[in-house]
Amino acid sequence: MDKVEYLREQLTGLEKAGLRNQIRHIDGPQGAWINVDGRRVLNFCSNNYLGLADDERLIAAAKAALDRYGIGPGAVRTIAGTMTIHDELERRLAAFKGVEAAISFQAGFVANAGAIPALVDAGDVIVTDELNHASIIDGVRLARAARKIYKHADMSDLDAQLATARAEGARRILVITDGVFSMDGDVAPLDAIVDTADRYAAMVMVDDAHGEGVLGRGGRGIVDHFGLSGRVEVEVGTMSKAFGVVGGYVAGPQPVVDWLRQRARPFLFSSAATPPDVAACIASVDILSESTELVDRLWMNARRFREGMQSLGFDTGFTQTPITPVMLGDEKVARELSQRLFDIHQVFAQAIAYPTVPMGKARIRVMISAAHERGDLDHGLEAFAAAGREMGIVE
């Protein structure tokens, strides 16, 4: 009896339902144009918001760190894996975010999975937005605190869940939200969330993975965007999107960071980030600290593309960020348009369908970057216009 036959059957099931992930292969660096499965295409898919993923300053910093520190960290952070550059990155991040302290992790996913179970425990309650990222969901599952889920960005439901948690005798409460929701590009009403949480003496944690380097002054993130400095206990971020490298972090008051250094399990039990990655992260934070140029260009590009799509007759949903969903509804239509864009028009823009978004809400999600030139955006708009007409989606 083949013990993994059930997996073959499950994979066939995914295949039949059209739900099996097709993984594309990129040959060469990230950028406005990339080589995908042997074809040169306009990149509308990556989270490289500021074009830093192949920036020569980051690459030079990584090379210098390789020479000075080598490639491997050798240990977890709490044993022998904390190199001077890890401390340096944490100081720069805290300064950039305008908070007391920061702790870095190997990834944003790891930051959530490590921080949430360390911050709350049995007797506590986590109140979480129903559309929060998978890494938050997993972090919540790992925690021994009870969980309550509120309707997406619905402040009266948040209030009701908090009232119930208090009535049930919760010791501590932690409200968790994504900063920017990555499928629609909408921004969490963080000002209202903080006001509501305050009424119940609840802590607030925001995962700013898609807001970092995008929202706020010079990309300082959602807390800066809403002017909520000092009112959010836990800011989670990633170094893998706008910052262009890989890694994650938690920024906030000193006791939060000090406690995570004692109890966040990936900090204690998984090896530190590698020296070249950390050095590239530092270079990236420096670039953002010094100039708003890339962030300004990102927003200019995003506005230009969104307005162009709208005037062509496409529905771009209710995005408030450079994430530009092209709402199509039908799963097959979204997939066919994406395929046509790729095969005929040299545009790489992924279709997103059930179960990532609800049934009947399929879309193509265009990720705009500061790396796009004006001509790239025009190419993208012409491609959507042509493919959209071929399929009768627009006139």
Ligand SMILES: *Cc1c(COP(=O)(O)O)cnc(C)c1O
């Ligand atoms: C991408 C993302 C993460 C994961 O970050 P990585 O650094 O890629 O692990 C976590 N949370 C949110 C909201 C994200 O969008």
